[in-house]
Structure formats: structure tokens, C-alpha cells
Amino acid sequence: MAPEDNVAPLQPLPIVVDANIIISLLIAKGSKHTLFFSSHISPVSPDWALFEIGKHWDILSEKSGLSEEELKSEFEAVRLQLKTARIDELESWLNEARKISPDTEDAEYFALALKYDCPLWSHDSDLAVQSKVEVLSTKELLIKLGLAQDSDDTDAEEV
Numbered sequence: 001m002a003p004e005d006n007v008a009p010l011q012p013l014p015i016v017v018d019a020n021i022i023i024s025l026l027i028a029k030g031s032k033h034t035l036f037f038s039s040h041i042s043p044v045s046p047d048w049a050l051f052e053i054g055k056h057w058d059i060l061s062e063k064s065g066l067s068e069e070e071l072k073s074e075f076e077a078v079r080l081q082l083k084t085a086r087i088d089e090l091e092s093w094l095n096e097a098r099k100i101s102p103d104t105e106d107a108e109y110f111a112l113a114l115k116y117d118c119p120l121w122s123h124d125s126d127l128a129v130q131s132k133v134e135v136l137s138t139k140e141l142l143i144k145l146g147l148a149q150d151s152d153d154t155d156a157e158e159v
Contacts, residue, residue, distance in 0.1 A: 012042040014118040016109050017082065019049040021121050021138070022101050025058060026074055027063045031148075032036065037081060040145050046108040047084040082152045085112055097149065119144075 022045070025032040035045060053060070053075070061071055065075070090097075090111040097110035103126065110133055113120045119134040120127060121141055128135040142148035 003025075010040075014044060014116045015114045015136075015141070016116070016118060016120045017043045017045045017049075018106070018109055018120065018122040018124065018127075019052045020076060020123065022049060023053055023060065026053070026060055026071070026078065031142060035138065035142065035147070036055070036078070036146075040147065041141075042083065042114055043081060043121075043123075044085060046090075046112065047086050048084075050079060050082075050084065053149040057144070079135045080094070082092055092114060096132075100132045102126050102129050 004109055006133075021032060025036050035041060044131075059073075061068065064074075064118060066074065070100060085108075086109065087094075090108060093111040093114040094107060097107045097114055100111045101107040109120055109122070109127075113133040119136045119141070121138070122135055123137050124135075127133075136144060139148065143150060
């Protein structure tokens with residue numbers, strides 16, 4: 001038996017995804033899109049994040065350049081890839097999440113990160129001012145997963 005036969009397959013990293021990341025991957029293909037649909041992560045978000053995306057449908061349609069059917073198809077793929085959680089599933093973590101979240105509107109993201117003991121994928125640098133939950137940009141997430149290096153020039157920071 002070869003040594004690599006003994007290596008257990010890597011489990012996908014659970015990661016909380018904020019709505020802005022989801023919106024940006026619907027607008028443009030790139031490293032966010034590739035990463036979101038990869039086997040490297042297991043994305044999770046509050047269920048209301050999908051409703052939030054629906055509120056911006058016209059802007060998404062305009063900025064993505066996709067036809068209505070293409071955008072619906074892409075959104076359905078995101079919906080199927082994304083595990084969602086209802087607020088009642090987060091009750092045990094919400095009090096602590098409200099204490100650490102720099103913005104009360106983001107408390108459910110923090111509650112999910114606490115529940116799954118995982119990072120939060122966001123480009124909102126204000127969320128990183130606390131030290132309880134690791135907040136990663138796309139580039140930082142790619143580096144953490146060993147898929148990029150600090151010096152790599154990627155579209156990871158583009159929205």
C-alpha cells in the first residue's frame with residue numbers, strides 16, 4: 001500500500017458566507033465563484049440571506065449581464081450548494097453573537113460561526129474588529145486552504 005493510500009480525504013471547511021459574497025459571485029465568475037462551488041468548503045448562511053439576494057434581483061440582473069433564466073439557474077445552483085439555518089436553530093448562540101458582532105444586523109452570521117466553530121467569509125473589514133470569530137476575505141480563505149499564496153495575483157478581492 002502506498003503512503004498516500006493511508007491519508008484520509010480532507011473534509012471541506014465549514015464556513016459562514018455573508019450575503020455580499022453570494023451577491024458578488026452571482027454577478028461575476030472568478031475565484032469566489034470557483035471556491036464557493038468547490039469541494040474545499042461547506043458554505044452556510046442564515047436563511048434570510050437568500051431573501052436578501054432576492055431584494056436586489058434587478059441590480060443583480062443588470063450587473064451580471066445574465067439573462068433572467070441564466071440568473072435564475074445560477075441562483076438555484078447557489079441555493080443548492082448553500083446550507084441555510086433558521087433563526088430558531090441559532091438561539092443558543094445568539095446572545096454571545098450579539099455581544100461580539102460589531103453590527104447587530106450581522107449577529108446571525110456570528111451565531112452560525114459560533115455554532116459551527118468556523119470562520120466567516122466576508123469582505124466587510126468592520127466584522128474583523130472582534131477576536132472571537134475569524135473573518136476571512138476571499139484571498140485569505142484561499143491562502144488558508146492552501147489554494148493561493150500571499151503573493152498570488154487573483155481576482156479574490158474584486159466584487
